[in-house]
Amino acid sequence: MKSGTSFQDKVHSEYDYIVIGAGSAGCVVANRMSQNSDTTVLLLEAGNPDTKPEIHIPAEVGSLQGSEVDWGYISEPEPYLNHRKMFCPRGKVLGGSSSINLMIYIRGNPHDYDHWESLGNPGWSYQHVLPYFKKSENQQRGADAYHGVDGELSVTDLISPGVVSQRFVDACVELGYDHNPDFNGMQQSGAGLYQSTIKDGKRHSTAAAFLVPIRQRPNLTITTGALVTRLLFEGTSAVGVEYLHEGMLHQVRVNQEVILSAGAFDSPKLLLLSGIGDAEYLQGLGISVVADLPGVGQNLQDHLIVPVAQQTTQEIHPAITSNVSEAGLFFHSEGNLEAPPDVQFFFGPDIFVPPGYDRPDWGFTGVVSLTHFQNIGSVSLRSSDPKDPPVIRMNYLQSEADVRKLVAGIRLMRQLFQSRAFDEFGGKEVAPGAGVQNDAALEAYIRETCSTGHHQTGTCKMGTDPMAVVDSELRVHGVKGLRVADASIMPTLVRGNTNAPIIMIGEKAADFIKAAGGIS
Numbered sequence: 407m408k409s410g411t412s413f414q415d416k417v418h419s420e421y422d423y424i425v426i427g428a429g430s431a432g433c434v435v436a437n438r439m440s441q442n443s444d445t446t447v448l449l450l451e452a453g454n455p456d457t458k459p460e461i462h463i464p465a466e467v468g469s470l471q472g473s474e475v476d477w478g479y480i481s482e483p484e485p486y487l488n489h490r491k492m493f494c495p496r497g498k499v500l501g502g503s504s505s506i507n508l509m510i511y512i513r514g515n516p517h518d519y520d521h522w523e524s525l526g527n528p529g530w531s532y533q534h535v536l537p538y539f540k541k542s543e544n545q546q547r548g549a550d551a552y553h554g555v556d557g558e559l560s561v562t563d564l565i566s567p568g569v570v571s572q573r574f575v576d577a578c579v580e581l582g583y584d585h586n587p588d589f590n591g592m593q594q595s596g597a598g599l600y601q602s603t604i605k606d607g608k609r610h611s612t613a614a615a616f617l618v619p620i621r622q623r624p625n626l627t628i629t630t631g632a633l634v635t636r637l638l639f640e641g642t643s644a645v646g647v648e649y650l651h652e653g654m655l656h657q658v659r660v661n662q663e664v665i666l667s668a669g670a671f672d673s674p675k676l677l678l679l680s681g682i683g684d685a686e687y688l689q690g691l692g693i694s695v696v697a698d699l700p701g702v703g704q705n706l707q708d709h710l711i712v713p714v715a716q717q718t719t720q721e722i723h724p725a726i727t728s729n730v731s732e733a734g735l736f737f738h739s740e741g742n743l744e745a746p747p748d749v750q751f752f753f754g755p756d757i758f759v760p761p762g763y764d765r766p767d768w769g770f771t772g773v774v775s776l777t778h779f780q781n782i783g784s785v786s787l788r789s790s791d792p793k794d795p796p797v798i799r800m801n802y803l804q805s806e807a808d809v810r811k812l813v814a815g816i817r818l819m820r821q822l823f824q825s826r827a828f829d830e831f832g833g834k835e836v837a838p839g840a841g842v843q844n845d846a847a848l849e850a851y852i853r854e855t856c857s858t859g860h861h862q863t864g865t866c867k868m869g870t871d872p873m874a875v876v877d878s879e880l881r882v883h884g885v886k887g888l889r890v891a892d893a894s895i896m897p898t899l900v901r902g903n904t905n906a907p908i909i910m911i912g913e914k915a916a917d918f919i920k921a922a923g924g925i926s
Contacts, residue, residue, distance in 0.1 A: 420659035421448040421627070423919070424647055425667060426634050426676070428453075429502020430905050431892045432667030433612035434542065434912030435919070437558070439665075440626040442925050447625060448658065449617075450632040450649055453498035461505050462608045465726045470506040475499035479671060481798040487853050492800055494858055496669060500630060501613030503669070504905055507860065509602040509609055509729040511561045513539055513590045514900030514907055515746040515777075525897050526870040527878040529914075538913040539590075539906065546601075552591045558615040559909065560605035564732055566725035567599055568755030570718075570770050570831060571732035575599065577827035578735050581818075589736065594901065595747050597735040603905065607727040612909060632656075635792040637664060637680035637888065639696050644887035650792075662923050663887050665915065670862040670894045674703035674785045675796045677866065677875070677890075682882065691790050697884035701873035702866060703796075706783035707899040709859030710802050711752070711775045712812055712852050714819040715759045717766040719832035722755050730754045731773070736901070739811045747901055748778035749815055759837045760855035766836060772822065774815035775859050777901035780805035785865050803853060812856070813848045861904045866894035879918040880911075891915035 425436045428451035436449040458475055460466035472478055477496040483489040497503035516532035523531040540554030546562040549555045578597030579585050586596025603610045620626065631651060638646040638657065646659040666673050677683060681696035683703065688695050724730050731754045736747035757769035783801040788794040803809055816838065822828075823835070834840065838851040866875040866882075874897075876882055880889040893908050900907050920926070 420646075420661060421446045422660070422662045422923075423665065424448045424450065424658065424660045425665045426450050426647065427502060427666070427668035427672070427892065428500050428613060428617070428628070428630075429497060429667060429669060429892065430504045430612050430908040431912030431915065432665070433501065433616040434909055435665050435667060435891055435916050436626060436628075437616040437620055438913070438916030439919060439925075440620065440623050443623075443625055445625060445925060447627070449626065449628045450634055450647070451500055451628070451630045452633045453500065454630050456500045456505050456611065456613050458499070461499070461501075461611070463726060464509060464602070464604055464607070464609055465724050465728045465730060467506070467508055467730055471495040475506060477671070477795075479795055479798060481800050484800060484802055486801065486803040487856065490854075492802070492858055494671070494798060494862065495860065496671060500617065501611030503860070504603070504611040505609070505613060507905055508731045508903075509604055510731060510903045511590070511601045511603050511906050512902035513910070514902045515594045517746040518898065518900040522868070522897055527868050527897070529878055530868075535910055535914070538910045541913055542909050552588070558619065559603060559612070560610040560615065561601050562604050563601055564599065564604070564729065565607055565727040567732045568722060568724060568728070570722055570755045571599060571753060573827045573831070574733045574753040574772070574822065577822040577825040580825045580827055581821060583735060583737060586736075589734070589902070594736050595738070595743070597733070599733050600729070600731065602729045604727065604729065633792065634668070634676060635679065637676065639681070639885070642696060642885045644885060660887065663889060663919060665919065666888065666890045667892045667912070669892050670706065670865045671785055671796050671798060673890055673892055673894045674865040675787065677702050677882070678787050679790065679792055682885065687786075691787060693790055697882070699875055699883060701875050703785040704873055705864040705867045705897075706785055706798075706800065706862060707781070707864040707896075708783070708800060708802075708862045709750075709775045709777060709779070709899065710781075710856045711773045711859045712816065712856045713758050713760060713771050713773050713837060714816055714823070715757055715763075715769060715771045715836040716823050717757070717769040717833040717836050720830075721768045722770065722831075723768065724755045728755070730756050736777075739814060746778075748776065749811060750775045750777050750902060751815070751819065757836070763837045769833060769836065770831070772819040774812055774819060776808055776811055779808050781808065800858070802856065809849050809852060812852050813845055816848055816852075861893075861899060863893040863896040863899050863904060866890045867897045868895045869897050880915050889915060889919065
């Protein structure tokens with residue numbers, strides 16, 4: 407929301423629905439649940455309004471991480487990454503991580519959702535989720551079998567993509583990959599320019615898309631700067647929440663349901679603080695057990711990324727309307743055209759180098775990311791104090807197979823950069839650098855420089871197995887009146903960026919809640 411936006415102060419002691427977290431899913435849920443004027447909704451966000459100017463300028467995305475709109479989480483020392491602690495940015499602001507991300511609109515592969523359903527989650531196949539993707543979308547190119555135009559979220563082509571980004575696509579085609587004008591259409595594989603959640607040259611976060619147009623609804627209360635400390639229960643029924651606001655502790659009751667949309671780190675943290683998790687673990691912290699769910703905080707998954715940066719002989723810079731990651735490639739590492747892609751490339755007209763590397767004035771960067779991997783981590787409590795950050799263990803690169811794929815990805819990126827399509831730009835490789843050639847040297851580079859792909863998911867996974875936390879309608883097992891709707895419910899991580907899938911999850915959650923409450 408733009409500078410100067412304020413919210414009407416509507417103070418009540420109870421609401422029909424309380425949504426915790428105004429991020430990619432929470433904003434959607436708050437919008438949909440407040441459509442019925444007889445239904446009261448409270449949306450609680452720990453961060454502040456999105457008045458920071460850089461949020462709304464796409465090319466300023468790099469200035470947001472580590473700023474006051476970022477939780478700035480740090481992992482524990484990673485055992486397979488030379489015991490480095492990993493920086494894990496997450497949005498702490500209206501819009502959540504949709505206010506600090508790269509704005510890439512990717513849904514994942516149809517196989518991802520069919521797999522979710524095969525794990526015991528009816529209604530989550532690609533056929534079932536596609537209408538929800540279309541529902542949210544206002545697709546610049548128009549409506550078709552895969553896209554909608556009646557939704558709130560603007561999905562557009564970049565206004566001024568860099569010439570070098572088109573050269574990346576040309577290079578991929580030169581090496582035999584298909585040109586793909588729509589990664590969210592008939593097929594995911596191939597190379598093309600990404601579409602973005604940008605409107606009129608400005609970031610279109612879920613706050614801008616789903617809250618700004620409806621912020622004056624009298625039945626919707628949006629409270630920022632509100633850190634939820636625990637969920638309130640009577641027996642196993644959720645009856646409200648407790649939160650800190652302006653130094654004071656507040657309690658508010660809920661008549662129908664609490665919807666937890668705090669993300670893959672903070673949703674499990676809040677469940678654990680509230681007595682939902684592994685019983686023995688909770689008792690060890692002196693937390694009364696409400697429901698024994700050992701899967702809370704487990705199954706943490708994330709893409710990780712490795713950069714290949716090259717200096718250019720001519721000056722290039724991203725346009726102010728650029729998302730800085732303009733082009734991409736999806737492919738299968740073993741050349742299996744029938745299998746869904748397991749590697750994703752990002753490319754942009756800006757130079758990004760790991761710490762310790764000299765940064766030239768201009769250049770471009772390709773990023774290698776695994777979309778299918780074997781690392782599984784966890785989230786747990788540092789203490790029973792809700793102000794303490796969670797304990798995060800990612801366990802990146804615990805599999806040698808993942809390392810081999812990344813090594814092969816770097817080699818392919820180098821081939822692309824050395825193709826005829828890039829001849830006019832010349833320049834030398836900055837990272838890893840010409841001296842890093844054999845497999846062992848590349849592996850050392852990867853373990854020392856890889857970083858999060860910002861797609862943390864899975865810590866309150868959906869399913870029916872003993873480690874599942876929510877059912878297929880996102881209701882928390884073993885309790886009443888509580889759902890989780892965010893990235894944490896994904897049983898497995900999708901092949902691609904996560905913002906669009908999380909918005910879809912918010913849409914489905916709202917329909918589940920409406921059906922349960924008899925709301926039209």
